[in-house]
Amino acid sequence: MADLLEVQGVVAGYGESVVLEDVSFTLREGGSLALLGRNGVGKTTLLLTLMGMTRLHKGTLAWRGEPLAAVPPHHRARLGFGWVPQERGVFPSLTVDEHLEAIARPGEWTAARVYQLFPRLVERRGHFGNQLSGGEQQMLAIARALMVNPTLLLLDEPTEGLAPVVIDELVVTIRKMLASGRMAAILVEQHARLALQLTEETLVLDRGRVVHRSPSRSLLEDPGTLDRLLGVA
Amino acid sequence: MLSALPGVLFDGVAYGSLLFLISIGLSVTLGLMNFINLAHGAFAMVGGYACVVATLRYGLPFGVALVVAFAVAAIAGGVLERVLYRRLYGRSPLDQVLFTIGLTFMSIAAATWVFGSGQQPVRLPDTLLGQTRILGVDVGIYRLFLIAIVFALASGLALLVTRTRFGARIRASVDDARTAAGLGIDVERVFSVTFTLGSGLAGLGGALGIDVLGLDPTFPLKYMVYFLLVVVVGGAGTIVGTLCAAMVLGIFDVAGKYYVPWAGAFVIYALMVALLLLFPRGLLRRIR
Numbered sequence: 001m002a003d004l005l006e007v008q009g010v011v012a013g014y015g016e017s018v019v020l021e022d023v024s025f026t027l028r029e030g031g032s033l034a035l036l037g038r039n040g041v042g043k044t045t046l047l048l049t050l051m052g053m054t055r056l057h058k059g060t061l062a063w064r065g066e067p068l069a070a071v072p073p074h075h076r077a078r079l080g081f082g083w084v085p086q087e088r089g090v091f092p093s094l095t096v097d098e099h100l101e102a103i104a105r106p107g108e109w110t111a112a113r114v115y116q117l118f119p120r121l122v123e124r125r126g127h128f129g130n131q132l133s134g135g136e137q138q139m140l141a142i143a144r145a146l147m148v149n150p151t152l153l154l155l156d157e158p159t160e161g162l163a164p165v166v167i168d169e170l171v172v173t174i175r176k177m178l179a180s181g182r183m184a185a186i187l188v189e190q191h192a193r194l195a196l197q198l199t200e201e202t203l204v205l206d207r208g209r210v211v212h213r214s215p216s217r218s219l220l221e222d223p224g225t226l227d228r229l230l231g232v233a
Numbered sequence: 234m235l236s237a238l239p240g241v242l243f244d245g246v247a248y249g250s251l252l253f254l255i256s257i258g259l260s261v262t263l264g265l266m267n268f269i270n271l272a273h274g275a276f277a278m279v280g281g282y283a284c285v286v287a288t289l290r291y292g293l294p295f296g297v298a299l300v301v302a303f304a305v306a307a308i309a310g311g312v313l314e315r316v317l318y319r320r321l322y323g324r325s326p327l328d329q330v331l332f333t334i335g336l337t338f339m340s341i342a343a344a345t346w347v348f349g350s351g352q353q354p355v356r357l358p359d360t361l362l363g364q365t366r367i368l369g370v371d372v373g374i375y376r377l378f379l380i381a382i383v384f385a386l387a388s389g390l391a392l393l394v395t396r397t398r399f400g401a402r403i404r405a406s407v408d409d410a411r412t413a414a415g416l417g418i419d420v421e422r423v424f425s426v427t428f429t430l431g432s433g434l435a436g437l438g439g440a441l442g443i444d445v446l447g448l449d450p451t452f453p454l455k456y457m458v459y460f461l462l463v464v465v466v467g468g469a470g471t472i473v474g475t476l477c478a479a480m481v482l483g484i485f486d487v488a489g490k491y492y493v494p495w496a497g498a499f500v501i502y503a504l505m506v507a508l509l510l511l512f513p514r515g516l517l518r519r520i521r
Binding site: 083093105 | 402409413414415418419
């Protein structure tokens with residue numbers, strides 16, 4: 001069987017500029033991948049490239065063996081990409097309920113199930129996107145992505161700017177989501193240890209290239225390498 | 234002086250209703266895709282001429298002619314969006330302005346060639362002619378009809394936008410087109426549909442407005458400034474804001490021309506400057 005996602009020699013960026021110099025990796029169905037690296041090495045650009053929102057200069061993307069390069073973003077969502085954008089991208093003029101309904105696609109994730117996962121959002125159902133706290137916005141961004149009933153969840157710095165206690169709550173939920181093993185995930189995260197604990201495999205980027213790939217556990221047990229790659233202890 | 238006030242207010246509201254009906258499509262287009270469509274008035278003109286042709290040449294009743302006006306303008310808008318406008322999305326504002334002003338002049342030339350340069354007559358049904366007294370004020374029945382239609386349509390539009398799934402998709406696309414697309418919303422299709430609907434409403438406004446605004450080939454240019462004012466003052470992409478702005482501008486334009494005729498049309502420009510200083514981002518910013 002073909003892998004869920006196959007990225008081969010991707011060179012991509014915005015307009016004429018190139019951010020990703022040469023990126024290749026594969027992800028199996030239900031697998032989880034942490035995407036680590038210092039600021040500005042191309043992690044978000046890689047997620048945007050998967051969503052079809054950058055300019056692909058070279059290389060191929062394949063979804064279950066089918067070429068992806070010509071598929072427009074809204075079709076990728078329908079194929080099974082569940083995108084949680086950086087800085088959340090919550091819609092200020094939609095209520096929480098509307099966020100979920102406007103993009104819902106049939107599947108096991110329904111509004112009722114999503115609200116079970118994020119009970120905090122229930123009391124906020126009628127509030128508009130810009131009336132939520134940062135943590136609630138992040139929960140909504142994840143809840144919304146689930147309503148697409150994704151096969152692959154793309155999480156772009158879900159803990160950015162959140163208070164530690166909110167992060168803890170969110171991590172418990174993300175772990176719960178991924179535990180079923182039916183949904184694959186790619187997680188971009190500044191908190192490296194957190195990302196390593198949540199995922200099976202890790203990819204480290206530097207200046208647009210993959211500089212390290214290993215099981216997350218082995219990197220977690222090897223602080224020396226982690227420090228060398230990311231400059232964190 | 235003051236005794237004329239209720240009548241002036243009433244005429245202003247009728248005038249504002251028309252401005253709203255014609256401008257709402259422009260407002261949504263600008264809010265949704267940041268597309269500057271200076272040719273929007275041309276769709277109102279198309280509706281006006283469709284109404285004239287339907288009533289005078291084919292003898293259709295006025296009510297049917299209004300439906301025809303909506304349909305013809307909507308089709309014209311939908312087809313042009315697919316064939317021409319689509320290529321201009323994401324281009325610089327200058328390209329968009331040059332393209333749509335060119336389209337405006339083409340529409341003026343085309344209308345002159347087909348219909349001549351004169352004012353077009355409109356035959357209103359007898360039931361809509363004459364005056365009636367409401368609360369001691371003499372009001373024109375046609376203007377009353379106009380206000381009623383526009384308020385019904387505005388309520389319908391507000392319900393569409395705030396209560397339906399399609400409305401939520403429009404708002405999501407206005408808020409953040411990229412994220413909306415990334416979540417599976419076909420933003421281009423949302424835009425096509427709203428553009429078509431907006432063109433149709435402009436066409437309906439052009440038809441309803443023949444008796445108030447007049448209809449000749451220079452229509453798209455003559456009223457362009459008014460439509461743009463409504464959108465800028467109201468805030469692009471908002472229904473309530475567009476309605477408020479259209480009413481304020483309609484009332485002040487009528488009142489200005491009645492009470493200070495020597496200042497002519499300058500009154501609403503002064504008003505616009507004042508409103509934009511007070512509300513630089515529009516009366517209401519977002520679609521509600």
